[in-house]
Amino acid sequence: MKASMTLIISAGLFLLSPSYNVMAKEPTPHINAITAYSDADGGSEQKQLSIFANKVSFDLPVGWKMAFNSEKGNMYKAEFVPAGETLNDWSALYCIQGFKGLATSIDSTQFLDRFSDTYQDACQGSVTYEQLGMTQIGGKEAYHGIIGCTNMKSVYGGATSRTRQGEIGYYAVLKDTEDMYLIHKSMRGEVFSESNPPLNGSNHRDFISKMLQLKFQR
Template sequence: MKAKVAVLFLAMTALPAALPARSQDSMTMTTPVFGQIVSYQLPAGFQPSYEEAGAEGYIQETVPAGETVNDWSQMITMTGIKDAEGHSDMLEGAAQVLAGHFQQACAETFTGTSFGATEINGLAGLVVFLGCGTVAPSEEGQEARSETAVIVYVKSAFGYVTVQWAERGPPVATRPEYEIDTWKPRLAQLLPIRLCDAVAGEEPPYLSCNAKP
């Protein structure tokens, strides 16, 4: 599903060490979100296509060149969600809510897997896989489809950040399976994911954050 801010309110153990090296053709995305700089790698071929900032949430969507946020085969989404209370189980709760939205869209072909708590550049993190074998059309002219996504949750000073890679395909009658040969390299391409405190007066590309090891 397209990750709208409203929806997102809703382990790989030692993940960075387990993943292969990322492509050198990626582009570093650095974005100010609620007083912090969020940095991640955007794989070659993707381009920023949508951005929205609100009082409680931020969303940034990128799709392959030539596609749109309304008609896409793959989408990489970064969000920042405010959570002033910052409960210890905040990431798990957020993941469960998003999983619930997936399940509502495809109750009989839904699948969801949490790989457990992990550490992302020294910050608490969580990685989950969600999928729908068949999502019914929501608008006239659309066709049924399958949809799968891997979502990385990272705890931040303001709440939490997500970086999600989603893929659409033809509908299937079964529950999608996590295909490690597909998703492990994709996760590697998004790393490193960094969160840095914003430096007063610093402008893009926020070199103080990108220079960190």
């Protein structure tokens, strides 16, 4: 079983890897419900996705849109960006991925470690990886950390003047009884130094506050 799951991960690297130089397609709707409400930040929307046996609810700022989704075999991925941005040119991105049956074959720590390795393929500078240990998100055990690249490889392919950008994000691997989920929120901005990343274990809580409201329903 472990070997077969390793093959699934290898075959699905396009789902695991950071989004760069991606030609986005019009997504097939997988959102079952959207509820808009006001909050102190000027408004949020609650979105709900059906991912395998669960309905997964989460909050995003008003105006964010689904830019990509894909379901292939035992893997699911949905990505959201702010209004007016695309997967070819974004300043912030929220992503949720599902891996059916994977929870029994690999632990959360190993999964995030392997994911951090895929960042090197997209990174022209140095990869940063700060492990934050175990936590609870949406009532599920999760292993979380911060992964970034000080200088991404030509992420815009010459489409804009912003050819040199750093990327960093918060990542959490959640384990259900059988399935595994990877959620992350990333940002792109100025190239940064490995010793002074814009996101770290001390300042990440405001950046990911809404992510902690994730809910799972059967």
